[in-house]
Amino acid sequence: EPEVTQTPSHQVTQMGQEVILRCVPISNHLYFYWYRQILGQKVEFLVSFYNNEISEKSEIFDDQFSVERPDGSNFTLKIRSTKLEDSAMYFCASSEDAEQYFGPGTRLTVT
């Protein structure tokens, strides 16, 4: 059964650095998403992406964040100038319509 994949599984970066988190959505899916989960807390919506543009974004998704689909398979989340509070698990998800399937996540640690 096809699954969403994400790389890397764990990323450690220094405060102020830029990071790019990568995702490969399920191949026939049209909608792509990024979520954040701080340890022990709920899953928080960041952004949804459809037809090569952002369709929805939350109040968390400010100018520090950007998303891109650089080719036919990858979907990336870039975080500019990381802060300590960006430390979290970042999940990518994809859907054909409403049912969203999550990737395994990238644990981002900002030191």
Next chain:
Amino acid sequence: GENVEQHPSTLSVQEGDSAVIKCTYSDSASNYFPWYKQELGKRPQLIIDIRSNVGEKKDQRIAVTLNKTAKHFSLHITETQPEDSAVYFCAASRAHDMRFGAGTRLTVKP
């Protein structure tokens, strides 16, 4: 924006008993209500969902009910087993901006 409240935050039941988790939402335009199960260190996994044109849906030991008028929906797990132990999240969505509840940690004691 949408706000989803989930109760209880923790739930402990004996194996074989039923478990019920309840959620309320604020945006009357929300029309899709999934439930996810998340085991420690793993991804959220979709276990059941319901759309706003349906009042109830069942899949084996799991059922979900939706009351659109009251803006609340519930997850029911019958004949619980130790492997049901996990954190369960409800969510609500009107387009593609899904908002999650705070989660319920379910423990099933053998």
